[in-house]
Amino acid sequence: MNRVVVVGSGVSGSHAALTLLERGHDVELWDVGRSEPPFPLHGATFHELKDRLADPIAYFLGSGLDALVPPASPELLRYPPSRAFLTSAADELWNFTSDGFSAYGSFAKGGLANGWGANALAFDDNDLAEWPVSFADMDAAYKTVYDRIPVAGPIDDELTPYLRGVHISQPPVRLTGSDRRLLDTYQRRKSKLKKLGVTVGCARLAVVTDPSRADACDYSERCLWGCAKGSIYNPRQSTLKDCETHRGFRYVAGRLVLALRSKGNSIDGIRYLDVAARQIREEACEAVFLAAGALQTGAIFLRTLKAARAEAAPRSEGLLDTTVVKIPFVALRSIGHPADARSFQFNRLIAGIVSDESTPWPRYLHAELLHLTSLIYHPLIERLPFDTRTSARLFFALKPALGVATLFFPDRITSGNQQRVVDHGGITERVELHYRESEDKERLIRQSVATMRAALYRLGCLPRGIVRSPPGGGIHYAGTVPMGEGAKRCDATGRSNLFGNLYIADGAAFPSLPSKSITMSLAAHATRVARLAEL
């Protein structure tokens, strides 16, 4: 059997590797492979950590207070340095430049999935409208992925028709009192909300909730700070461990892949940075699956293209980004109610803005409804329009009633939004990220925000303002080597149109980015590509 190299250990890489191993291939999984420090005090809730940690300030804000969000900052949250899975421009290995595109990535084992929001949805035919594959093509892979990843949620509710392909294996996550009151209001005013096209229901989350399981969620409100119990799906803690049970698997850390060496129409070597030795090395290979995340995969492909085809401009066909817009609100019915002592920290409710059949794409726009339970609050207090003393008092008086509706906007390939290799010298060729929001997207954002605000009023909530992440801030990227025709694309099975033994196994291959959370589709795509690869 062939020796295959998979680049990247995130959701895509780990599922591609596992599928290849199941097919009997020997797999080397290459990765920078940084590790996070262990999560402290299992079982302690978010607020209990303040009492029990020796230095809670260093844990929550960092010893240099790097996670303290300054006034007037657009951020509502910063991960503390103790959660080192997320990297950006300040990282020494970061090899992107951009003009206004706030890109993030991960060099951690498990990739960005170390900090994902656990929403586990699948793309249906409308979501895949611009793809050369249909839901039927993806269905088998989705089934495999949902077998591998336990997902909690209702078996059937009003959202089920819009969430095709989601397989539930765990009971729904426990709702807070505020969630229940919001759902109750929804049930009473359903007809008015339906007229707006808004449907509300329980979230589908990749979390173990079955209390008979040892890794079941203990509702310690620490999802953002790392699930100490391993209840939330993380490839590092499950899929990669499944890979390790196969004799043909080898995990190789400390390698940042920069480019591939080509010979004719195939790849015969990998050029990488040995992170420890700070030296660039090359190694021969037989087949490569790129799953380093859409940005890194796109960068690797463009550097390879630049070396192999001097006549081809080293510019990607696309760069897709999910725009994230948050609408803070006050749920009037929850004012005066006590906050729950323990809860799931991420969103427990979701809402779909569903358009009629006349809207070609997207017919389903995904939103998450989150009532605040446990966060670092100072950025939220500073955002209130009063002096700090009044804001702090009001905030804590109203906290059980405060929530955020987060809308995720889809993206399609737009001329000019692309990656470009630029030669600034240094140890790696840097890649520029060029991105501008399209007018179509802006129009959709305006319409959807207005719809969600109207829905919130009908749900008995007072929305106030919007918080919009800068481009790139949503940390969902795709489309850098998209499916389609042309040398800079891959085919419907993820195989590069230029190099016969190169497979694009992550979101780089997505020719459009639907609104629904992408993680399960990344896993399904990687599984399908690995399954169909002609090795």
Added chain:
Amino acid sequence: MAELLFPLWQIDAQEYRAVCTHLRLTPQERLYERLSRYLAEAPFRFPRPGGFARYLAKPRLTRFRIARLDAITKLFLPAHPLRHVLNGVIALHECDPQGYRELAVAPLGWRTLFTVFGQALAFVANLSVSLPWLAWQWIGYAAGAASRPADGLAGKRALITGVGHGLGRDLMLRCLEGGAEVIGVVRSREARDRLQAELPSCARATLLVADLAIPGALSAALRESHIAAGSVAIAILSAAIKHDGKSVLSLPELRETFQVNFFSAVELADWLCGATSDLRVESATMADRDGSAASGVAPVAAAPPGAAMGDRALSSTTRVVLVSSMGRWHGMHFSGGYNASKAALSIWGESLDMELRQRGHRRFTVTVVEPGIFASGMTRQTAFTRMLFVSREKVADRILSGALAGRPAIRPPGWFALLTWAICLIGRNNRYRIFASAKPRPDR
């Protein structure tokens, strides 16, 4: 209590207690220490407040001021440093178990509505006091606008000697706070290490070690630093020594005093002018033509590596600032020649200015600073001298604003200069009667 590095951004322990009282939190010393370190980095992390926000940021924080500024800065002046103070206090206290319990006190049931309405009323009441107060402050700001120096340090490179303590240290901190990059010169490695430990790691400061009492030490340190002389926008000779209690006939002390207070200025100017102009060549040529030796003028040195292209853009103008003293106008017994060295510095500074002008070197301006007495460590502190003391921070501000404006002479405070000149006009016998009572400060 440690002295605040950047008083515009940092607050002292008393102010922290007032902020905690305002926010109904219990002050905690360990949280204050963290806040203080965080705020010490603020000048390098956040935009510098200007105009009215800066004017309002200067006075000490009292409970009354905090209550007014909390509302006003939130509504109208988001760049005011108090926003960072309040946000930092909330952030630190919410991560602390006791602080979180105090913050998170929340009513239940109907009492929540009373709390909400109560807070709304309190906010309106606060505004009804704060807005008139703001108008009053604005009047004060507008009235003093004409005499207020413009900010002009951002992005500039400043070279300052004697940054280990006293006025030099204040000048360095002012420059850093104003957005300048500072090359500071200290006397010893110990002083450098101490200062480095004190400064935030993100401070844009480079510290050079040179004992100015050693001839050529400053020139050598500057050459070895590979800093392009042309990149220095403002160069301040602040280092000085004074041998109190030593006769003006004590030759070793006299030589050392002149070396530090006077000849190091020559070395500094020589380095500045030499690397970017042909002044020294012209001087040497003229001296040779006159058949005399160009004593004290070093031969034209090759530009240090990196100086030719510079590690930074050339400054269009270089402000040379020589910190002299009002003591330069009169003699003083048992001062080891301090006053004489300052007289030499003032006169030499004026001479340098003339020479530069005559040669058409418009890139340079020379500012001679003759301050009155301030807490520099050189003046014996008595009840009487303390009355005459001028704030060192104000002297630093005046020096920087005057230098940036290209003023040839600065004598803060004005009344002290007038007093000195009046004493100078009353004749040597009368001057002696006045200064005879001045007791020397024990030599360090």
